[in-house]
Amino acid sequence: MIQMHDVTKSFDGVPVLNGVNYTLSHGEFAFLRGRSGSGKSTFLKLLYRESEREHGTILIDGTAIDALQKFELRRKMGIIFQSYELISQHTVLENVLIAGKALGRPLEEIEAEAMRLLTRVGLADKVHQFPNKLSGGQQQRVAIVRALLNKPKLLLADEPTGNLDRETAQDIMTLLYELHREEQMAMLIVTHSEELLTSGARVSVMEGGHIDE
Ligand SMILES: Nc1ncnc2c1ncn2[C@@H]1O[C@H](COP(=O)(O)OP(=O)(O)OP(=O)(O)O)[C@@H](O)[C@H]1O
Numbered sequence: 001m002i003q004m005h006d007v008t009k010s011f012d013g014v015p016v017l018n019g020v021n022y023t024l025s026h027g028e029f030a031f032l033r034g035r036s037g038s039g040k041s042t043f044l045k046l047l048y049r050e051s052e053r054e055h056g057t058i059l060i061d062g063t064a065i066d067a068l069q070k071f072e073l074r075r076k077m078g079i080i081f082q083s084y085e086l087i088s089q090h091t092v093l094e095n096v097l098i099a100g101k102a103l104g105r106p107l108e109e110i111e112a113e114a115m116r117l118l119t120r121v122g123l124a125d126k127v128h129q130f131p132n133k134l135s136g137g138q139q140q141r142v143a144i145v146r147a148l149l150n151k152p153k154l155l156l157a158d159e160p161t162g163n164l165d166r167e168t169a170q171d172i173m174t175l176l177y178e179l180h181r182e183e184q185m186a187m188l189i190v191t192h193s194e195e196l197l198t199s200g201a202r203v204s205v206m207e208g209g210h211i212d213e
Contacts, residue, residue: 001026001154001186002047007056009042016042018209020056024188026153029180031197032190034206040190043206044158048074061153075103077154078147078185082162084139086131092118092142093127099149110149117145120182121175137168144176148183155180157189161196169196177201 002024009017016039024030034040045051046058049070058065061076086095093114100110118127121141131139140160147155157176161169173189177198180187197203204211 001028001061002188003057003059004047005057007046007058008054009039009046009051010054015209017046017053020209020211022204022211024154024186027180027184027186028202029177029187029198030189030202030204032188032204032206032211033192033194033197034190036192038206039209040192040206041158043211044079044156044188044190047156048077048079075150076152077156078150078152080140080143080147080155080157080160082159084131084136084143084163086139086142086146088131091128091130092123092134095131095142096146096149099146103150105150113149114145117148118142120179121145135168136164137172140164140172141175144172144179148179148185151183151185153185155185155187157187159190159192161191161193166195169193173198 002022004020004022007017007020008015020043032040042051046053047060049065060073065073096114096118097110118124121144123138123141126134126138131142161172164172173196176187176189204213
C-alpha cells in the first residue's frame with residue numbers, strides 16, 4: 001500500500017528525514033512512534049503531498065505519487081488529525097457528507113453510507129448536532145467516519161488521540177483497530193504514546209531521520 005524508498009526532506013538546510021525506507025502492505029495495521037520533532041508528521045505529509053520530498057521514491061497502491069494529481073492521490077486515502085478538523089457551522093452528517101460530495105457521489109448513496117458508519121461508531125443520535133456540542137472523542141469519531149466514507153484503501157492518522165483523555169484515547173484506538181478489520185483497509189497511526197499501542201500490532205520508530213522496525 002505504501003512503498004517508500006530512500007526519502008529525504010530537510011527544512012532550511014536541516015535534515016529531518018534522512019533516507020527513509022518504509023513499506024506498509026495492503027490491509028496492514030501499523031503504528032509509527034517517535035519523539036516530538038523526530039519527523040513523524042513530516043513523513044505523513046509527504047505521503048499525502050502536503051509537503052514535497054527532496055529525493056527518493058514513494059508509491060501508494062503501486063503508483064508513484066507524482067504520477068497523480070493531488071486530488072487523485074487523496075482519493076486513495078482517508079486522513080485524520082489530532083485536531084479533528086470538523087467544520088463548526090455544519091452538522092455531524094453534513095461534515096461527513098462533504099467527503100462524498102467532493103467526489104460527486106449520489107446523495108442517497110452517501111447518506112446511507114454515512115448513517116451506517118455513524119451508527120457503527122455510536123453517533124446515530126448525534127447526526128444533526130453541531131460539532132461544538134460533542135465531546136472530543138465524539139468529534140474524532142465523526143472525523144473517522146468522514147475519512148472512511150469513500151472506502152479508502154489506506155487510512156493515515158496523525159496523533160489521533162493527542163487531545164483526548166487516556167480512557168477515550170484507548171476507546172478511539174480500539175475503534176480504529178476494529179474498523180481496520182471490518183472495513184478492510186490499511187492503517188498507519190502516528191502516536192507518541194506507548195501505552196496506546198494495540199498489543200501485537202507492528203510498531204516502527206522514527207529516530208535520527210530513519211524508520212526502524
Ligand atoms: N514547515 C516547516 N518549516 C520548517 N521546519 C519544519 C516544518 N515542518 C516541520 N519542521 C521541523 O521538522 C522537524 C520535524 O517536525 P514534525 O512535525 O515532522 O515532527 P513530529 O515527530 O511529528 O513531532 P510531534 O510529535 O511533536 O508532532 C521539527 O524540527 C520541525 O520544527
